[in-house]
Every structure is written in structure tokens, then in C-alpha cells.
Amino acid sequence: MSAATPSAQSATDRRVSARIGAISESATLAVDAKAKALKAAGRPVIGFGAGEPDFPTPDYIVDAAVEACRNPKFHRYTPAGGLPELKAAIAAKTLRDSGYEVDASQVLVTNGGKQAIYEAFAAVLDPGDEVIVPAPYWTTYPESIRLAGGVPVEVVADETTGYRVSVEQLEAARTERTKVVLFVSPSNPTGAVYGPAETEAIGRWAVEHGLWVLTDEIYEHLVYGDAAFTSLPAVVPELRDKCLVVNGVAKTYAMTGWRVGWIIGPKDIVKAATNLQSHATSNVNNVAQAAALAAVSGDLSAVAEMRAAFDRRRQTIVRMLNEIDGVVCPVPEGAFYVYPSVKALLGREIRGRRPQNSVELAALILDEAEVAVVPGEAFGTPGYLRLSYALGDEDLVEGVSRLQKLLAEATA
Structure with missing residues (x-):
């Protein structure tokens, strides 16, 4: 031999x-x-x-989870893509908080924001596709991109620009392999918030070049002073067919350990990501989903x-x-x-x-x-x-x- x-x-x-x-x-x-x-x-x-x-976690959310524990319907498998009532509530919450109208069929409930990010990238990236990643970036973004077969391309901003990248910087990083641009506002790790004009400019640049955008809105309610959260697909509706929104209950409702996030996007991409999740984890914990339903359906006091x-x-x-x-x-x-x-x-x-x-x-x-x-x-x-x-x-x-x-x- x-x-x-x-x-x-x-x-x-x-x-x-x-x-x-x-x-x-x-x-x-x-x-x-x-x-x-x-x-x-x-x-x-x-x-x-x-x-x-x-x-x-607020008491009314915990109470909803306790009640769900006693409900036999939550002791069984539920749809891999999420409880129908939670998906509908997420769609309603998105319109309420972001001014972005979506259908429940455009929502996939995931095991936290990290799974949402990975599955979103996995659903649109082929090996070698490039993703423009503004830096400083949260540690999980480039790793999720690589795991999905993509190539992260960093664009660095520093304190002199408030840690915000410009359209000119993004354009300089764009190549024939660029497929997605990552947009995060408010930002982890810097706390930077893009204004409405900056957000719209980046969205229109993405539309002009036929790029996908993955926008992470997990910190949407945590803005201070004169800053305001702006949802990218709400201000650039032409982008909605190539936009994936990632969000979750972890930060807004002090629910980091409950592990409930979601993807909002075009139906074909959400269906593909749902297929992936059906094999990877199946449905998100039902009790946590019931808690998330109480969270997104309640007020913001x-x-x-x-x-x-x-x-x-x-x-x-x-x-x-x-x-x-x-x-x-x-x-x-x-x-x-x-x-x-x-x-x-x-x-x-x-x-x-x-x-x-x-x-x-x-x-x-x-x-x-x-x-x-x-x-x-x-x-x-x-x-x-x-x-x-x-x-x-x-x-x-x-x-x-x-x-x-x-x-x-x-x-x-």
C-alpha cells in the first residue's frame, strides 16, 4: 500500500x-x-x-413563562420557525417600533441573536462571497460569516468619526465579490448611532450596487440624548427585498438567558433559514417563546x-x-x-x-x-x-x- x-x-x-x-x-x-x-x-x-x-426580567414576562410551563401544548414540538402567535406579534412590534411593515411569514424565531446572525448569513452566502464589516465590530459577526463560507472585509472607523463609517469607505471596500454589507446601529462595541441621513445614504448606496444588507437592531430601544434609532428598511423601502433584520428580546427586556431572537426578511430567504434551523435545533424552547410573546406584546414602560x-x-x-x-x-x-x-x-x-x-x-x-x-x-x-x-x-x-x-x- x-x-x-x-x-x-x-x-x-x-x-x-x-x-x-x-x-x-x-x-x-x-x-x-x-x-x-x-x-x-x-x-x-x-x-x-x-x-x-x-x-x-420584568415580572409580567416571567408570569407568562410560568403559565406556559403548565400548558400541555407547550410540552410538545412546535413549528421549527416559531410559534405562529409570536411571529405575528413580532411583525406587529416591528411596525410599532420601526415603522417597517412585514408579514408574519417573513419572521423566523431563533435561539437568540447569534443563531439569527449565522442563519441569515448562511442563507445568502456562497463560498468566497464577501461581506463588508464595519469595525470595531462585535466578535460574533466575522466568525458567523466565515462559518457560512463568506469572507469578512473590514472597514475601520475610529473615535474621530464617532466610530461611524462613511459611504466613501464602504465603496472603497466594495469588489465584484461583495454580496452583503453589515449595518449595526446602535453599535456594539462602540455605542455609535447613525443618524437618519447617514442611514439612508448607506441604504441607497446598497440599493445602487445591488447589495444585500444585514442590519442588527438588537439595541433599538437603547438610545440617549438627541440620538434616535432609524430602521434601515423603513427609510429605504427599495431595499426590503435584499434586507435581513436581526433582533431579539435579550437587551431590551433584560432576557439574555432566555435565548429568543429572530430574523425578518424576504420570504424565500426566511424559508431557507427555517429549513436550516429545522435540522440544526428545531423549535426554540416553547416557554421562552411564550415569555417573548408577552415581552413584545407589552408596553415599553x-x-x-x-x-x-x-x-x-x-x-x-x-x-x-x-x-x-x-x-x-x-x-x-x-x-x-x-x-x-x-x-x-x-x-x-x-x-x-x-x-x-x-x-x-x-x-x-x-x-x-x-x-x-x-x-x-x-x-x-x-x-x-x-x-x-x-x-x-x-x-x-x-x-x-x-x-x-x-x-x-x-x-x-
């Missing part, structure tokens, strides 16, 4: 597939897990890593209370971070994150160490101040840190006070 070729030998010996092996761990979840492990070991770690509201708290924390964290020499923190207009530049601190000595990048700086901060933050490398832009201000007021002030004390020691 002839010896195996090197390539065949390599494939035979590989224990994890190249496709899955190339996926990196979620940096935000890794930081959160490490912070929780240290806290469990008795260390007083304060975590700014996970984008998770510190509020409990609980959301308003949470938004007021986030706004207060936003102003506090920005003020305190900007008091640190070497930190530049723009004011976010949405979501619940700040994304300060720490470039001026790199290479400076802090307690005998000289961090050369934001990964090393984040590690130093965790070791010396017992504060968990996520380095900018996770979001495609080294030299920054992401901090979530969705944690409680006291922890927020204590955590940033520790940062102030530690980073004040930085010397040339």
Missing part, C-alpha cells in the same frame, strides 16, 4: 475540522467567564465584560426605566474614564458600552509591567485592579477597551475608581 500524501495525512490526523478549528472563542464570554470564576474563588472582581443588563438607569451610568462612566490621563472616551449615543482609546497608555510602566497592546493592558488590569474589561483586539481594533455599563451603579463606580487608581501609576 502506498504511503499517504502529506495533505491526506494531515487531514487524517486532524482531530478538529479545519472549519471549526478556525473559529475563535467569544472574547466577551471568555472575559465574563474568567471574571465569574475569580469571583467564585473569593476575589472581589468587578466585570465590565458581558453585555448583560443587571435588571431581572419597563424598558424606559432601564434606559434611564443606563443613561445615568453612561454619563458617570464617561466622566470618570476621561479623568484618567492617557484615556480618551467618546460619549456613546446608544447600547450600553463605552469604547475608550488607551493607546497613550501602551508602553508605559504600570507596576513593573509595560503592556505593549490592549490585550496585555487588560490582563494587567485584571491582575492588579481585579477589574475585567475586553481588549479592542476582540473587536478588530487594537488600542481600545470595551466596558459595559449594564452593571449596577455601585459596582460601576468602584470598578472605574480602581482603574483610576491603577492607571494613575503609569510612567513613561
Whole structure:
């Protein structure tokens, strides 16, 4: 028998597939897990890593879940694409909140926003198709694109433009392989919010070049000051046949652990994604769907209370971070994150160490101040840190006070 070729030998010996092996761990979840492990070991770690509201899910939503647990119809399989009543309620909620009219048949209920993002990309991308991804980006976007066979093409914006990319930048990144542009407003990790004119300009550019748009609207209700959420397909209706909207209940209703998201899009794409989900996971947990139905069907009073708290924390964290020499923190207009530049601190000595990048700086901060933050490398832009201000007021002030004390020691 002839010896195996090197390539065949390599494939035979590989224990994890190249496709899955190339996926990196979620940096935000890794930081959160490490912070929780240290806290469990008795260390007083304060975590700014996970984008998770510190509020409990509102009572009326929990009550709906309890009632669903007792209903035998929810003890059985339900349609893979979602409960019909929830899909109808999501369509009604979308018209109410976004001014975008869709039919229930254009909705697919998913196991959280991450599954929605992957399935949306998987339904439209062929191997080698390019997706323009504005950076800083949430860590899951490029990994979902690659897993779906696509190629992420980064377009970087920084604090000088409020972390917003321009049509000119998008056009410079467009090639004959470009199929999709990702649009996220409000943004994770930066909190940037695109105004109506900017949103419309990007939408019309996409229409002009026949591109698909995937728009993530998960933070739609978390905007502050004069900023306003603008739904892309609502302001550019010509785009609706090539637009996929991703959303969910996690952030708006403090339901991160319930794992309910959705895709809204053209019927043929939603049907294809539903077919994929029917084999991958089948229906979303019925009790969670019942809770989501109560959430999207109810009023937004609980959301308003949470938004007021986030706004207060936003102003506090920005003020305190900007008091640190070497930190530049723009004011976010949405979501619940700040994304300060720490470039001026790199290479400076802090307690005998000289961090050369934001990964090393984040590690130093965790070791010396017992504060968990996520380095900018996770979001495609080294030299920054992401901090979530969705944690409680006291922890927020204590955590940033520790940062102030530690980073004040930085010397040339």
C-alpha cells in the first residue's frame, strides 16, 4: 500500500475540522467567564465584560413563562420557525417600533441573536462571497460569516468619526465579490448611532450596487440624548427585498438567558433559514417563546426605566474614564458600552509591567485592579477597551475608581 500524501495525512490526523478549528472563542464570554470564576474563588472582581443588563426580567414576562410551563401544548414540538402567535406579534412590534411593515411569514424565531446572525448569513452566502464589516465590530459577526463560507472585509472607523463609517469607505471596500454589507446601529462595541441621513445614504448606496444588507437592531430601544434609532428598511423601502433584520428580546427586556431572537426578511430567504434551523435545533424552547410573546406584546414602560438607569451610568462612566490621563472616551449615543482609546497608555510602566497592546493592558488590569474589561483586539481594533455599563451603579463606580487608581501609576 502506498504511503499517504502529506495533505491526506494531515487531514487524517486532524482531530478538529479545519472549519471549526478556525473559529475563535467569544472574547466577551471568555472575559465574563474568567471574571465569574475569580469571583467564585473569593476575589472581589468587578466585570465590565458581558453585555448583560443587571435588571431581572420584568415580572409580567416571567408570569407568562410560568403559565406556559403548565400548558400541555407547550410540552410538545412546535413549528421549527416559531410559534405562529409570536411571529405575528413580532411583525406587529416591528411596525410599532420601526415603522417597517412585514408579514408574519417573513419572521423566523431563533435561539437568540447569534443563531439569527449565522442563519441569515448562511442563507445568502456562497463560498468566497464577501461581506463588508464595519469595525470595531462585535466578535460574533466575522466568525458567523466565515462559518457560512463568506469572507469578512473590514472597514475601520475610529473615535474621530464617532466610530461611524462613511459611504466613501464602504465603496472603497466594495469588489465584484461583495454580496452583503453589515449595518449595526446602535453599535456594539462602540455605542455609535447613525443618524437618519447617514442611514439612508448607506441604504441607497446598497440599493445602487445591488447589495444585500444585514442590519442588527438588537439595541433599538437603547438610545440617549438627541440620538434616535432609524430602521434601515423603513427609510429605504427599495431595499426590503435584499434586507435581513436581526433582533431579539435579550437587551431590551433584560432576557439574555432566555435565548429568543429572530430574523425578518424576504420570504424565500426566511424559508431557507427555517429549513436550516429545522435540522440544526428545531423549535426554540416553547416557554421562552411564550415569555417573548408577552415581552413584545407589552408596553415599553419597563424598558424606559432601564434606559434611564443606563443613561445615568453612561454619563458617570464617561466622566470618570476621561479623568484618567492617557484615556480618551467618546460619549456613546446608544447600547450600553463605552469604547475608550488607551493607546497613550501602551508602553508605559504600570507596576513593573509595560503592556505593549490592549490585550496585555487588560490582563494587567485584571491582575492588579481585579477589574475585567475586553481588549479592542476582540473587536478588530487594537488600542481600545470595551466596558459595559449594564452593571449596577455601585459596582460601576468602584470598578472605574480602581482603574483610576491603577492607571494613575503609569510612567513613561
